[in-house]
Amino acid sequence: MIKVVVVEDHPIMVEGLKNILRSDAGIELNGDYGDGKSVLQALEKGQPDVILMDVNLPDISGVTLCGEVKKKYEDVKIIALSIHDEQPVIHSMLQNGASGYVLKNALGNEIIRAIYAIMDGEEYLCSSTKEALKNADMELLKAIPRITRREKEILQLIGKGLTTMQIADQLFISTHTVESHRKNLMEKFGVNNTTSVVKLASEYKLL
Amino acid sequence: MIKVVVVEDHPIMVEGLKNILRSDAGIELNGDYGDGKSVLQALEKGQPDVILMDVNLPDISGVTLCGEVKKKYEDVKIIALSIHDEQPVIHSMLQNGASGYVLKNALGNEIIRAIYAIMDGEEYLCSSTKEALKNADMELLKAIPRITRREKEILQLIGKGLTTMQIADQLFISTHTVESHRKNLMEKFGVNNTTSVVKLASEYKLL
DNA sequence: GGGAAAACCCCTGTTTTCCGGGATTTTTTT
DNA sequence: AAAAAAATCCCGGAAAACAGGGGTTTTCCC
DSSP: OOOEEEOOOOOHHHHHHHHHHHHHHHHHEEEEEESHHHHHHHTTTOOOOEEEEEEEEEBBBHHHHHHHHHHOTTTOEEEEEEEEHHHHHHHHHHTTOOOOETTTTOOOOHHHHHHHHHHHHHHOOOOOHHHHHHOOOOOOOOOOOOOOHHHHHHOOOOOOOOOOOHHHHHHHHOOHHHHHHHHHHHHHHHOHHHHHHHHHHHTTOOO | OOOEEOOSSSSSHHHHHHHHHHTTTEEEEEESSSSSHHHHHHHOOOOOEEEEEEEOSSSBBBHHHHHHHHOTTTTTTEEEEESSHHHHHHHHHHHHTTEEEEEETOOOHHHHHHHHHHHHOOOOOOHHHHHHTTTTTTTTOOOOOOOOHHOOOOOOHHTTTOOHHHHHHTTTTTOOOOOHHHHHHHHTTTSSHHHHHHHHHHTTTOO
């Protein structure tokens, strides 16, 4: 029996997943969790074979959670579940140790197939995911930039529509510093104006 | 028996909803559809009592669909299902005739409760939705701005990081015109710089 | 078909961001 | 404790966005 754990914060979605998993005789559902913290706690007491993990969780990002789980329990396989088909999101999950990536608009049996595939040591991407990756040069695959706490803070204020001067005032720092952060953000996201940074950050759910 | 139809493009979610609805004896599931077009077609041949409608559909926006359904079949009650708790999204759905708004992180029985409540002629908002509305002044409740085709086009180009001049070049219009659109967009969204416009538009899934 | 609203277009001056450097002081991580 | 990463600060010139004004042409609704 393949032991599966579900991490997903939408109960209705969990209900659907349970139903799908139950329909397969070789799979055993070993619990479900609504956020990152509770699943990390649970893992200390024993690990499943596979974790079905939503990328957007209420507490920590799926990317981070994925990395942490794999660091501690390298044998646990992770399948990412997501509504995003953005290339950097997919790429970041895979880089952080996910063995599969299935979009939420996939059919139920794609999940089953994914589970068996990765138990065989394969990597499983659902068809729409493959589609999303195909168009991108494998060379210039970009991961989601890792931004610092301060940068995030400034990004949020920029998103609110504040000017550099207003931000400087609010955070009790110089306008020059704010401009530096702005510059670094543009650099990290590989764009040349703040508007694009905000758009991308919003797409990657970094705000 | 209350006849319910589900409009939702994530099969796993549909699976979960079916499960929940099946568990209640007074509710009968009358079909599910993955996009706006197919449900509009189906409605011509007969209407259910209630439509459970995802706000983010692949073809048209839930807000539009909601309006169209209510225009043609005013007796059909609509419950919006969404992952967003943004106030303008909620507000726009209700303005377009939705009788209920349930977030996807709600528990299954919230759905059941919502169905019975609106069949009794009440309006049903799940607890998190109420929470999201509470913080906002009822006075300055803002609907999602209606933007024109041209404005959307320009917004997308801005989001790509193009400057006013590059946009003007690409669309064969003057930079002044682009600036006008920019101005109108800021006006419509009630903010004073383009970055905020892009952020909001992205939140409301207008891009 | 006619009128209103929306969409589209244009201009000038002021403010803000962007770009190109460079440097010092905390934190964090190893 | 050393090395790496973050956070802070600084400058000046160029480029772009913003604010506030006005005008013409489509489109849409009655």
